[in-house]
Structure formats: structure tokens, C-alpha cells
Amino acid sequence: MSEAKQIVLAQRPQGMPKPTDFRVEPVAMPKPEHGQALLRVIYLSVDPYMRGRISGVASYVKGVDPGDVMVGGCVGQVVESKAPGLKPGDFVEGPMGWRSHVVLPAHVLRKLDPAAAPISTANGVLGMPGMTAYFALLDVCQPRAGDTVVVSAAAGAVGQVVGQIAKIAGCRVVGIAGGARKCAFVRDELGFDAAVDYKAEKDLGAALKAAAPNGVDVYFDNVGGEIHDTVMTQIRLNARIVVCGTISTYNNKPGEGDIGPRQLRRLLVNRARIQGFLVFDYLHRYPEGLQRMAAWVKEGRIKYREDIVEGLEKAPEALIGVLEGKNFGKMLVRVGADPTR
Amino acid sequence: MSEAKQIVLAQRPQGMPKPTDFRVEPVAMPKPEHGQALLRVIYLSVDPYMRGRISGVASYVKGVDPGDVMVGGCVGQVVESKAPGLKPGDFVEGPMGWRSHVVLPAHVLRKLDPAAAPISTANGVLGMPGMTAYFALLDVCQPRAGDTVVVSAAAGAVGQVVGQIAKIAGCRVVGIAGGARKCAFVRDELGFDAAVDYKAEKDLGAALKAAAPNGVDVYFDNVGGEIHDTVMTQIRLNARIVVCGTISTYNNKPGEGDIGPRQLRRLLVNRARIQGFLVFDYLHRYPEGLQRMAAWVKEGRIKYREDIVEGLEKAPEALIGVLEGKNFGKMLVRVGADPTR
Numbered sequence: 056m057s058e059a060k061q062i063v064l065a066q067r068p069q070g071m072p073k074p075t076d077f078r079v080e081p082v083a084m085p086k087p088e089h090g091q092a093l094l095r096v097i098y099l100s101v102d103p104y105m106r107g108r109i110s111g112v113a114s115y116v117k118g119v120d121p122g123d124v125m126v127g128g129c130v131g132q133v134v135e136s137k138a139p140g141l142k143p144g145d146f147v148e149g150p151m152g153w154r155s156h157v158v159l160p161a162h163v164l165r166k167l168d169p170a171a172a173p174i175s176t177a178n179g180v181l182g183m184p185g186m187t188a189y190f191a192l193l194d195v196c197q198p199r200a201g202d203t204v205v206v207s208a209a210a211g212a213v214g215q216v217v218g219q220i221a222k223i224a225g226c227r228v229v230g231i232a233g234g235a236r237k238c239a240f241v242r243d244e245l246g247f248d249a250a251v252d253y254k255a256e257k258d259l260g261a262a263l264k265a266a267a268p269n270g271v272d273v274y275f276d277n278v279g280g281e282i283h284d285t286v287m288t289q290i291r292l293n294a295r296i297v298v299c300g301t302i303s304t305y306n307n308k309p310g311e312g313d314i315g316p317r318q319l320r321r322l323l324v325n326r327a328r329i330q331g332f333l334v335f336d337y338l339h340r341y342p343e344g345l346q347r348m349a350a351w352v353k354e355g356r357i358k359y360r361e362d363i364v365e366g367l368e369k370a371p372e373a374l375i376g377v378l379e380g381k382n383f384g385k386m387l388v389r390v391g392a393d394p395t396r
Numbered sequence: 397m398s399e400a401k402q403i404v405l406a407q408r409p410q411g412m413p414k415p416t417d418f419r420v421e422p423v424a425m426p427k428p429e430h431g432q433a434l435l436r437v438i439y440l441s442v443d444p445y446m447r448g449r450i451s452g453v454a455s456y457v458k459g460v461d462p463g464d465v466m467v468g469g470c471v472g473q474v475v476e477s478k479a480p481g482l483k484p485g486d487f488v489e490g491p492m493g494w495r496s497h498v499v500l501p502a503h504v505l506r507k508l509d510p511a512a513a514p515i516s517t518a519n520g521v522l523g524m525p526g527m528t529a530y531f532a533l534l535d536v537c538q539p540r541a542g543d544t545v546v547v548s549a550a551a552g553a554v555g556q557v558v559g560q561i562a563k564i565a566g567c568r569v570v571g572i573a574g575g576a577r578k579c580a581f582v583r584d585e586l587g588f589d590a591a592v593d594y595k596a597e598k599d600l601g602a603a604l605k606a607a608a609p610n611g612v613d614v615y616f617d618n619v620g621g622e623i624h625d626t627v628m629t630q631i632r633l634n635a636r637i638v639v640c641g642t643i644s645t646y647n648n649k650p651g652e653g654d655i656g657p658r659q660l661r662r663l664l665v666n667r668a669r670i671q672g673f674l675v676f677d678y679l680h681r682y683p684e685g686l687q688r689m690a691a692w693v694k695e696g697r698i699k700y701r702e703d704i705v706e707g708l709e710k711a712p713e714a715l716i717g718v719l720e721g722k723n724f725g726k727m728l729v730r731v732g733a734d735p736t737r
């Protein structure tokens with residue numbers, strides 16, 4: 056069998072990663088043992104959390120050290136199986152990493168039904184980003200009909216789903232995104248009530264005030280930083296803020312502080328709360344989330360947009376693009392052919 | 397009948413209030429109308445929130461403008477009543493303000509049973525501070541047996557109750573207080589497991605680490621500022637932080653920022669939350685809280701310490717003392733004789 060490829064971290068990035076922080080390596084094709092399957096990767100999901108994994112800073116899971124293969128969720132196809140329940144040709148989702156091929160145990164894989172939804176959605180609206188949106192919004196923020204919900208990185212993999220679920224929940228939805236194209240997308244294609252272009256607005260607070268004149272009941276925060284500070288000045292009584300990402304700080308150097316206004320007085324006066332969220336805590340409830348989300352996708356109530364680049368070698372550039380906000384929709388790398396398209 | 401006295405705000409304080417920001421005024425003795433009672437004030441409760449009321453900054457209730465009588469919760473005695481259910485000699489708690497005498501409608505007064513507990517406790521452990529401790533700790537922080545609970549301003553009216561309830565709930569309790577005397581008090585008299593003297597410790601983080609080696613599950617924050625920042629560096633998974641006061645910032649000038657480390661990344665990684673609290677939201681549940689707290693006081697499981705100064709004229713100094721952390725226990729001004737002691 057031909058050689059496989061993988062991408063390893065060549066060195067820890069300083070600030071924004073560079074393509075040369077990564078290295079493509081040929082490797083021998085792995086062989087599955089009992090309970091395992093050999094997979095070829097079709098789609099690699101590229102997500103902001105990956106910056107944290109290569110930072111060398113202790114976080115919620117072990118990071119990637121120089122020389123390690125980069126981690127990542129993927130959709131792939133079974134090539135050879137020694138696991139009951141998996142046969143060649145099956146489509147699966149799992150933690151395959153930045154690889155062309157990989158051997159994984161069956162228990163870390165989720166089998167996909169290509170007739171139910173495009174297989175790429177298992178990395179997006181019907182995968183980790185979709186489940187992040189679903190549980191962080193509905194469980195943590197508990198939006199009520201009539202609430203104003205603001206979401207940052209609104210055109211991203213998580214943000215676009217957050218806004219659409221909030222619309223289903225009867226809320227007024229304001230997206231914050233970078234650039235006119237993304238703003239038009241969330242407003243005109245996804246049905247958000249308003250969009251604020253944080254790159255174009257000189258006075259973000261005034262723009263937000265115009266878009267959310269009654270104040271902010273729920274803030275779904277994917278970015279942190281100054282956008283967070285601005286939204287916090289406009290929260291209402293009993294506001295709920297969920298922190299799902301802090302992309303604005305991901306390229307800070309170790310030890311470089313993340314300094315801003317303390318929000319304590321504002322939280323007290325408004326009896327508001329800020330809560331951190333990691334989707335892994337909801338793994339046991341994925342079946343509920345996936346079922347509802349799949350129904351909404353099928354009914355056309357949840358739309359999604361993907362931003363696909365071709366070839367494993369493009370993964371570093373794709374990650375850099377995500378960190379710079381250049382992607383437009385869920386960022387995917389097509390590593391191998393998708394026979395369902 | 398002889399004249400009454402009141403204290404009005406003479407001018408808005410700049411930074412720490414001065415005694416000359418207040419003015420004692422003689423006033424004619426007021427007369428009750430139907431549904432009202434004339435009260436003589438016995439104890440005036442002096443609390444940190446009062447600094448916010450005189451700041452001129454919009455907050456959760458209307459503030460005190462120059463010329464207005466200072467607000468405050470008090471324990472008093474009925475002198476003359478035109479309200480059913482109240483008769484001369486009855487003890488009541490209510491928003492009497494910085495006055496020797498006041499007429500109030502009966503519906504804002506809570507009748508006290510001097511046989512059940514000393515009447516002064518209606519301003520403390522069996523009043524607003526006690527209810528703040530009870531609901532903010534048990535409802536918002538939801539301490540579990542085995543949790544480490546840290547409370548700042550630990551020797552204050554709220555803090556001393558927080559720590560003792562947390563002990564009843566089976567937690568390890570660490571108090572942060574200013575000065576060896578307060579630390580010894582919460583440790584030796586109230587039964588906290590450890591106390592950290594933030595004024596004496598050069599490295600507050602190291603001292604907290606020694607007192608709470610497993611990290612912080614619950615932080616009951618009465619102060620904000622740098623103590624908040626330090627505690628936040630030691631929170632554990634699913635930590636719950638309640639913001640009940642931000643006394644460290646109360647003397648900031650209007651527009652003066654409250655700047656510090658943003659806690660967003662830490663909240664995300666730990667799936668932790670920070671929530672603001674105001675006890676008024678729990679007024680409908682006071683009967684539950686007062687009943688349980690009264691039982692604990694009677695059983696000797698909740699102790700309390702009062703810091704009483706004599707004479708209405710001392711109220712400004714008492715408030716300044718509270719803001720400087722000079723009080724040692726619940727700060728009260730004895731405005732009139734307490735016939736029960």
C-alpha cells in the first residue's frame with residue numbers, strides 16, 4: 056500500500072503561527088489490530104481551539120509538543136477493519152488528526168449515515184461546533200423568547216449555528232463579524248436581525264447600541280478581548296454570558312497578560328453571570344443535540360456554510376486563516392476525495 | 397414632643413468620604429397618619445453598599461443626592477401607631493435611614509420578637525447581611541461537602557456568616573481578612589479552617605495556596621480588585637464565584653476604571669462561573685432564610701460579632717471605618733437606648 060502523510064508541529068509558534076511551524080512527513084501506512092480500523096481522512100476540521108493545543112500552556116487537555124502529529128477532528132472512510140460494526144466504505148467521524156490515514160479504535164469513532172446529511176456536517180453543524188452552539192446557548196444561556204442574543208465570530212462554525220438556534224427560540228439576534236460580506240451573510244442568508252461589522256465600525260459600542268437598542272440579554276462570546284468589553288457595557292438585568300472561545304487572545308505570548316475592565320460591579324448590579332463552557336462536558340448528551348439539529352437542518356431551519364480548501368498540506372494556512380478571521384464559514388480541509396459529493 | 401435629628405448628605409464625596417460630607421440637622425418630630433407608625437431608631441446598620449448610594453453613579457436603586465437624608469436599614473421601636481398590628485413598644489426593622497425618629501408605613505416594617513433573638517441581629521445575622529450570606533452562598537454557589545470555600549472581608553457582617561454556613565455545609569473554609577485580630581477571630585472563634593491576612597502577606601497567592609492547597613471551589617467575593625484577581629488564579633474545575641460586593645472600588649472616582657486581568661480564558665478552561673448577586677431578589681424567600689438562620693443562631697452553630705458605636709452623629713465615621721476595613725464585625729450605630737439589653 057502507498058505511503059501515508061501526516062503533519063507534525065515543527066516548533067512552537069511565537070504569536071501568530073507561520074506555515075513553517077509545521078512540517079509534512081511521509082509515514083508508513085499503519086495497520087489495524089483487533090478492535091481497530093484503518094481510515095482514510097476525507098475532511099479535516101480546522102478550529103480556533105487548535106492554537107491553544109500548540110501553545111505549550113497547560114489547559115484542559117494535553118497539548119501538542121514539537122514532533123507530535125497535530126490533533127483535529129475529521130470525517131473519514133473505513134479502508135480496512137478489524138472492529139465489529141465497521142466495514143470498508145463506512146463513513147465515520149473521530150479524532151484522526153492532521154493525517155491522510157490513521158488507525159483508530161472503533162470506540163472513538165462515530166458512524167455516519169451519508170443519506171441523513173452530507174458527511175462534512177459531522178465536523179460542523181452536526182459535530183463539535185454545532186453541539187457547542189446547541190448546549191452553550193440552550194443550556195448555559197437559557198434564552199427566553201424576546202431576549203436579545205448577541206454572538207461574536209457570528210459567521211464562524213459556532214456563531215452561525217448559535218444565531219439560528221436563537222432565532223428558533225424566538226430571540227432577537229445580533230451577530231458581530233468582521234467584514235461586510237460576513238455581515239450580509241448572517242443577516243440575509245441566516246436570518247439574523249442585525250449584524251455589526253467590528254472591523255468597519257469606528258465606535259463599536261454605538262453600532263451595537265443601534266443593533267440591540269434594548270440591551271443585551273445573552274452574549275455568546277467566541278472572542279473575548281475588546282469586543283467582550285464593549286458588549287458587557289450593554290448587558291441587561293439577569294444577562295447571561297457564555298465564554299466559548301477567546302480567539303482574540305490565542306496568539307498572545309506566554310505571560311502576556313489579557314488585561315481589561317473588571318466586570319464585577321456590572322455583574323453585581325445586573326445580577327448577571329459569565330460562565331465558561333467546554334463541549335466535552337456534554338458528550339453524554341450529544342444524541343439529543345444531534346437529533347434536534349439534524350431535524351432543523353433537514354427542515355431548512357438551520358443553514359450552514361463551509362469554507363473548504365483542498366489538500367492536507369493546506370492545513371497550516373487554513374488554521375492561520377481561521378485565527379485571522381479570514382475563513383467564511385466552517386473551515387475544512389479536504390484531505391481525500393468525498394465519494395458522496 | 398422634643399425635636400428629632402437626621403443626617404443628610406452635604407456634598408458628594410470625592411474618593412473616600414469625609415465626615416464633612418455629611419451634616420446633622422434638627423427636624424420637627426414627624427406625626428404618623430393612617431397606616432403609619434412613628435418610630436424611634438435604636439440601631440442603624442452601617443454597610444459598604446452605602447458608598448454606592450452617595451456616588452451619583454446610576455446603580456440598582458436611586459441614590460442619595462446632596463440634601464437628602466442618608467438611607468439605611470435600622471432597628472427601632474414604635475412610639476405612636478396609627479397602623480393595625482403595631483403598638484407602642486413594638487420592635488421593628490425597616491429602612492429608617494440616618495435619623496433619630498421617622499414615620500414609616502407599616503408595610504415596610506418587619507416586626508421583631510425580642511425573645512427570639514437580640515433585636516440588633518435584625519440588622520445583621522438575621523437581617524440583610526445574613527440573608528445575603530445565606531442565599532448567595534447556598535443558592536448561587538451551591539457548595540458541596542468537601543468543597544473549599546474562600547470568602548473575602550471574612551470578619552465583616554456578611555463574611556462571618558458565609559464561612560459559618562459553609563462549615564455547616566461540610567466545606568473547608570478559608571477567610572481573607574485584614575489584620576491578625578480579624579484572622580484569629582474567624583479561625584478561633586468562628587471555626588474557619590484557615591485565615592489569610594491580606595494586609596500582612598507579601599505574597600497573597602502563596603498564602604492562599606497554603607491555606608487552600610487543593611484550589612478554590614467557591615469564592616464568595618465581597619471586595620473585588622486584586623484580591624479577586626489572586627483568588628481567580630487558584631480556582632478549580634466548575635468553580636463558582638459570587639460577586640456580592642466590590643468594596644475595593646467603592647471609592648474610585650467616577651470614570652476611574654477598574655482594570656485587571658480578564659478572567660475569560662480561566663472561566664472557559666475551568667467551566668467556572670462568576671455571578672452577580674443582590675439580596676433584594678430574594679426578599680420573597682426571607683422567611684425560609686430567617687427561619688433557618690434563627691435556628692442555627694439559637695443552636696450556637698452561627699455566632700456573630702457586632703461593632704457598636706454610640707450616637708447618630710458617629711454614623712459618618714462609622715461608614716468611613718467600614719470602607720477602610722476598620723470595623724470588626726457587623727457595624728452598628730446605637731442611635732437610641734436598647735431596652736432589651
